Amino acid sequence: MSFEVAAVRRQFPILSAAIDGKPVHYLDNGASAQTPEAVLDAVRTYETTARANVLRGVHRLAERATEAYENARAEVAGFLSVAPDEVVFTGGCTAAINLVAFSYGSLLQAGDRIILSELEHHSNIVPWQLLRQRHGVEIDVIPVTVAGRIDLNALPRLLTERTKLISLAHVSNVTGALLDVHAVVTLARTVGAKVMLDGAQRIPHGPVDVPALGVDFYVFAGHKAYGPNGIGALWARPEHLAAMPPFHGGGSMIGRVTFAETTWAEPPRRFEAGTPPIGPAIGLGAACTWMRGLDWKGAHAHEMALVERVMDGLQKIDGAQLFGPPGLQSRYPVVSFTLDGVHPHDVAQTLDSFGVAVRAGHHCCQPLMDRFDLDGTTRVSLAPYNDESDIDALLTGVEHAARMLR
Amino acid sequence: MNDQLYQERIVALAKAKTGAGKLAAPTKSARRDNPLCGDRVTIDVRLDEGGRIAELAHQVRGCLLCQASASALASVAVGSKAADIERLRLDAERAVGREEGEAREPFSAFAPVKAHKSRQDCVLLPFEALKEALS
Structure with missing residues (x-):
């Protein structure tokens, strides 16, 4: 098993499709990744050979659907090296965080404290603010260094006996910085706080050995991990899941329903x-299986070589400023930059005219933008199927924007 | 390469920065944000005794389209009342294809935005801020 980018690209139909007559250089994987044939096939197979509701019917289609759904749970669990019954399917990563904030949050008391960081996505801020309104918990915020990393030197002084949970991005969706999970878990244990990781930007870059991380909760989204939209997953330690009350009420989540109890x-x-x-869950299972079949050592080296090409190229463009870690260590393939005097949306719009798809703006991280007094950044986020031609098209487009719009 | 959006007239309007800045003693001010993209426009106006705009200044933290629109608005707003501003807004809406009819100068410059639905609010944000300042 070795990594060959052309072979990976061939598995993604959209990469060879013409968009307005030209192929797209897709560098917006941090927002949503593309999906391979293996995932499309799995969803189509369910829809055409097993479509039925799960856990209810006794007919053959219902049994096939239930089996495929539970197999998908096992595939996700395998990707995280955890047990299938510790994996909850959710509507997405945001839904998973809201589930924890509601259900685990309901076990907290007024005055208990939750620690977040300045670089969190809004989805890992707002659910906790809602909990604060409902429940009177307090929120503490770890600052970010000038290199766009969570400043763990500041964590010890935020820890108190009332700190119950630390919820952080495993990888930043703006800077690509990888969290030092071991340091966080070690510090959290000194006060008995639980740790949750938002793995939305980490999962698309290879299997995660969740038990080895020593965390309590792990969440991620399907559509960023080559799977369908409308699906995500929560892993939690079984003792937490057992203690947590339901988030939503309805069918399937009950033992016995009476009007009394x-x-x-x-x-x-x-x-x-x-x-x-059901279909999206089956697609996510297939995406995890597809990812497990990739040579991640080779894929990661390929991705980081492209990151280096992006960073070297941008540094040669007058007015372009990189935002985030200055090197390749402890980071994943996300590069944010600004272009002096040009708004990020104008950079992104210009890049679109070169067939290059990127994300620009606040990236749902307004507190991080405020911290650095930025209107936003332009973000390049890579996947294993990206190649040098994508990066060269990007750099040509940024050079053009620098020349025409500054 | 299809680079139709950033045509010379739009870039020129943005770079002209007509009315960019603050007023020392505004009669009214208003700020509007576009929560989707984070663009932010603050508009100061000084009104005369008849309620007409005597002076207008804007601060834009936003894209080139928003800057160009604020600049275009500042170039024609002096002497206007709220109802006149609504007519100017109609011009901008016509230019970006949200309303039928032909847009007049200077807003006709925004015709290329017709093809970029996600960017049309960028052009209209300064009007939102001014409307609030005059309300």
């Missing part, structure tokens, strides 16, 4: 009220 199903079912997104 209703009992809950055991996890993970307790947290999957109603008909789940």
Whole structure:
């Protein structure tokens, strides 16, 4: 098994499709990645040979659907090196964080403290603010260094006996910085705080050995990991899932319903009220299997070589400023930059005219933008299927924007 | 390469920065944000005794389209009342294809934005801020 980018590209139909007559250089993977044939096939197979509701019917299609759905859970669990019944399917990463904030949050007391960081995505800020409104918990914020990393030197002084949870991005969606999870977990244990990681930007770059991280909760999104939209996953330690009350009520999540009293199903079912997104879950399972088949040592080296090409190229363009870690260590393939005197949306719009798709703006990280007094950044986020031609088109477009719009 | 959006007239309007800055003693001010893209426009106006705009200044933290629109608005707003500003807004909406009819100068410059639906609010944000300042 060795890494060959052309062979990976061939598995993604959209990469060879013409968009307005030209192929697209897709560098917006941090927002949504593209999806391979293996995922499309898995969803189509379900829809055409097994479409039915899960966990209810006794007919053959229902049994096939249930089997495919639970197999998908096992595939996701395998990707995280955890047990299948510790994996909850959710509507996405945001939904998973909201689930934890609501259900685990309801076990907290007024005055308990939660620690976030300045570089969190809004999805790892707002659910906790809602919990603060409902429950009177307090939020502490770890600052970010000038290199765009969570400043763990500041964490010890934020820890108190009332700190119950530290919830951080495993990899920043703006700077690509990788969190030093070991340091966070070690510090959290000194006060008995739990640790949750938002793995949305980490999962698309290879399997994660969650037990080895020593965290309590791990969440991620399907559509950023080559899977369908409308699906995500939460992993939690079984003792947490067992203690947590339901988030949503409805079918499937119950033990027994009477008007006097209703009992809950055991996890993970307790947290999957109603008909789940069956096809998307099956697609996510297929995406995890597809990812496990990739040579990640080779893929990561390839991705980081492209990051180096992006950084070297941008540094040669007058007015371009990199934002984030200055090197390749402890980072994933996300590069943010600004172009002096040109708004990021104008950079992105110009790049679109060169067939290059990037994201520009605040990246749902307004507190981080405020911290650095930025209107936004232009973000290049890579996947294993990107190649040098994508980067060269990007750099040509940025040079053009620098020449025409400054 | 299809580079139709950033045509010379739009870039020139943005770079002219007509009315960019603050007023020392505004009668009214208003700020509007576009939560989707983070663009932010603050508009100061000084009104005369008849309620007409005597002076207008804007601060734009936003894209070139928003800057160009604020600049175009500042170039024609002096002497206007709220109802006149609504007519100017109609011109901008016509230019970007949200309303039927032909846009007049200077807003006709924004015709290339017709093809970029996600950017049309960038052009209209300064009007939102001015409307609030005059309300």
